[in-house]
Amino acid sequence: MITVISGTNRxxxxxxxxxxxxxxxxxxxxxxxxxxxxxxxxxxDFYHNAMYAEAGQSKDLGKIQxxxxxxxxxxxxxxxxxxxSYPGILKLFIDAISIRNYKGTFVGKKVAxxxxxxxxxxxLRGMDHLTGxxxxxxxxxxxxxxxxSQIGGVLSEEAEINEATVEVLKGHITSFLAF
Numbered sequence: 373m374i375t376v377i378s379g380t381n382r383x384x385x386x387x388x389x390x391x392x393x394x395x396x397x398x399x400x401x402x403x404x405x406x407x408x409x410x411x412x413x414x415x416x417d418f419y420h421n422a423m424y425a426e427a428g429q430s431k432d433l434g435k436i437q438x439x440x441x442x443x444x445x446x447x448x449x450x451x452x453x454x455x456x457s458y459p460g461i462l463k464l465f466i467d468a469i470s471i472r473n474y475k476g477t478f479v480g481k482k483v484a485x486x487x488x489x490x491x492x493x494x495x496l497r498g499m500d501h502l503t504g505x506x507x508x509x510x511x512x513x514x515x516x517x518x519x520x521s522q523i524g525g526v527l528s529e530e531a532e533i534n535e536a537t538v539e540v541l542k543g544h545i546t547s548f549l550a551f
Contacts, residue, residue, distance in 0.1 A: 374398060375444040378410040379451040379462040386523055387488045388412070389531050391450040394486070394541055398448070401545050409440045411461050418468055426472045437469050437477060446482045447511075448548070451502060453487060453495035458502055466505060479510035484548045487519045494519020514551050518544050 376398065378391035388410055395408040415432035422428025441447070451458040469477050483506050487495025499517045506513050518540070520526065526537045533541075 373405040373407065373444045374402070374446040374448065375407045375409055375440045376448045377440075377450065378408075378412070379449050379465075380454075380459045381411040381414060381461045382452075382459075383412060385412075385452060386527065386531070387450050387452040389527065389533065390486070390488055390520060390523075390541075391448075393533055393538070394448060394450070394545070397538070397541055398545055401542070402549055407440055407444070409436065411459075411465055414461070414465065419464060423468055424471060429468070429472055433468055434472060437472065441469060442473060442476050444481070446484070446548070446551075448484045448486065449502065450486045450488055451495055451498050453489035453491065453493075453498055456497055458495065458498035462502075463505075466509075470509065474509070478506070481511040482514060482551055483511045484514040484544070484551075485517045486544070487517070487521075488523060489519070489521050490523055492521050494521035514548055516544060516547055 376391055376395040378388045380387050392408060395406055399406045415430050418430040418433040451462060485499040485502055487499045489495045496519050503513045526534055
């Protein structure tokens with residue numbers, strides 16, 4: 373199973389457009405079960421002082437962890453650029469899922485990182501930061517990180533991704549599936 377994660381909880385974020393399209397393309401190019409999860413759908417009760425103990429973890433977050441992350445052998449994470457890195461909610465999510473079944477959640481997982489930004493670098497710095505985290509927790513980061521930059525020129529007024537970018541996503545999928 374492969375889980376595609378949109379790494380922001382901001383409603384209406386353009387990151388969701390790219391992550392959903394990638395999941396759709398992945399389903400077309402793979403026989404594996406593909407799931408999509410947006411941090412928009414995190415339970416509202418997952419963040420509190422007791423979250424750092426297994427007994428204090430949100431039951432809804434535990435269900436997401438079981439169904440979306442533990443069951444997956446590969447993750448694809450789309451991370452928008454926030455303040456020169458990745459969103460705080462993504463770090464909080466990683467911290468929260470590290471409390472219960474750490475090894476099963478992270479160790480040996482294959483992770484693809486795709487950055488999304490309105491600027492020129494496509495969140496390269498944020499993907500580097502995430503690489504450090506995933507290396508630390510025992511996941512293997514796919515070396516072909518894909519920065520998607522200047523998204524204002526990549527999306528139509530109807531929020532459709534241009535064909536050239538779709539082709540780049542397809543190429544990334546082909547190489548990630550072989551990874």
